[in-house]
Amino acid sequence: MPNIIDYLEEYRDLSLSQRPVSPVDALILAELSYLDWTGFVSEEPGKTTNMQEVSQMFFELPEGAFKKRLRTERDEILLKFLGKSRRFGQCSLTGAEEIWSEESEMQFAALTVLLEDGSVFVVFRGTDGTLVGWKEDFNLSFLDTIPGQWAARDYLEKVAEQYPLRTIFVGGHSKGGNLAVFAAAKCNSLVRQRIQSVYNNDGPGFSQAVLKEDGYQEMKSRIHTFVPQSSVVGMLLEHEEPYIVVKSNQVGLLQHEPYSWEVLEGDFVRLKEVTEGSRLVDQTVKSWLSGLSKKERETFVDAVYVLLQSTDAEHLGELVQPGNIRMILQKLGQEDDKTQRMLLYTMAQLVWAAARTVQNEWVTEDEKVGL
Numbered sequence: 001m002p003n004i005i006d007y008l009e010e011y012r013d014l015s016l017s018q019r020p021v022s023p024v025d026a027l028i029l030a031e032l033s034y035l036d037w038t039g040f041v042s043e044e045p046g047k048t049t050n051m052q053e054v055s056q057m058f059f060e061l062p063e064g065a066f067k068k069r070l071r072t073e074r075d076e077i078l079l080k081f082l083g084k085s086r087r088f089g090q091c092s093l094t095g096a097e098e099i100w101s102e103e104s105e106m107q108f109a110a111l112t113v114l115l116e117d118g119s120v121f122v123v124f125r126g127t128d129g130t131l132v133g134w135k136e137d138f139n140l141s142f143l144d145t146i147p148g149q150w151a152a153r154d155y156l157e158k159v160a161e162q163y164p165l166r167t168i169f170v171g172g173h174s175k176g177g178n179l180a181v182f183a184a185a186k187c188n189s190l191v192r193q194r195i196q197s198v199y200n201n202d203g204p205g206f207s208q209a210v211l212k213e214d215g216y217q218e219m220k221s222r223i224h225t226f227v228p229q230s231s232v233v234g235m236l237l238e239h240e241e242p243y244i245v246v247k248s249n250q251v252g253l254l255q256h257e258p259y260s261w262e263v264l265e266g267d268f269v270r271l272k273e274v275t276e277g278s279r280l281v282d283q284t285v286k287s288w289l290s291g292l293s294k295k296e297r298e299t300f301v302d303a304v305y306v307l308l309q310s311t312d313a314e315h316l317g318e319l320v321q322p323g324n325i326r327m328i329l330q331k332l333g334q335e336d337d338k339t340q341r342m343l344l345y346t347m348a349q350l351v352w353a354a355a356r357t358v359q360n361e362w363v364t365e366d367e368k369v370g371l
Contacts, residue, residue: 001247001249002262002263003259003262003263004027004258004259005078005081005259007024008028008085010266011266012085012087014087015086016116017116021119021121021197023199023226023267024263024268025087026169027258027261028088030123030126030173030177030201030258031075032123033111033123033124033172033173033176034070034071034125035071036069040096041094041096043095043096045159045163046094046162048093050090050091050092051088051089051090051092051093052083054083055079055080055082055089056083074259091115091116092114093111094112095111095122096110096111097109099148100130105147106132107133108125108148108152109125110122110152111123114163119169120160120167120169121169121171122155122156122171123171123180124170124171124180124183125175126172126175126177127174127175130314131308133175136175138301142294142301148175149179149186150186153182153186156183156187160194166194167196169196169199170197170198170199171198172203173258174201174202175203175204176201176203177199178204179203180198181223182206184215185213185215186215187215195222198219199224200225201234204234205239206237206239220240221241223241225239226244226245227245228250228260229271229274230251230275230277231255231278232256232278232281232282233256235281235282246262247262247268248260248261283360287356288350288354291353292346300342303342304343308328310327310328310330310331311327311328312327
């Protein structure tokens, strides 16, 4: 089935004035936030680089250096089509900001696209696979807010100040979607009034403390949340805005990949609801977290992070290497009895939550047939 690349190829000759920004465009721009723009796009919002020109700069790099700047090989095709399209080729890029702090446990990146229709699209990057990025995500289980969210708020206000007369769109994928919603909800009221839409592509939700605030309630009708049919990440924590289910050509967690989302006739292929598996995972995680205090969640996440830091790995994918697995087990064996018991107890709670969820589903099905 067609995806965002096929969409871009089909609509490449239509300007944004002819065909306004769509949810598929928002996902394309969210994917751009994952590229490494260092040296090509200024960090200062006032200095811009043309999309066509920056695309050419990418392709003039040696192959190895070029590929290091991409999240996936499919970004190469996307970048080529973007540079050559009428739809995005004359857009300008600016404000390519990145912050990575192990001390603050923050992984943040953002990009601003000045669209040819006169609007501004601010996009935030999702988790980049580093251990710090992973830790920041899991901090959401026991913190109402994380540093990256406030960095997103500050970034949005900075861009809005630089371009005071432009309509604003905000978006992102995964954690980037969460940052987009938070930034829009927390920015000052004058900026909020200029925001036309916020696009949250399979990003996690928030604590009740954030959802109850006036800024979120004001923005709720302008938040457009999309999740694949077997969503896991996008179902985490709480949402009050409705979500739209998108068909993915992948299975399980692989549906989180933007290039797997199916597109037809200029829009996502939409489904009525998420799968039963997605719903069960959502219920299990919520049940698990509700059975733990915030302090217990924090202690568990910090302890797991310490175990992972004992390896030579910087990215999650490196943890499966035999040497790193051995180091994790050795570190676990060196932990005191209290820590070991806490880790085992918390994981047991997750297993029990899963069992309770499945049992409840069986009861519900039995009740449906009158048993």
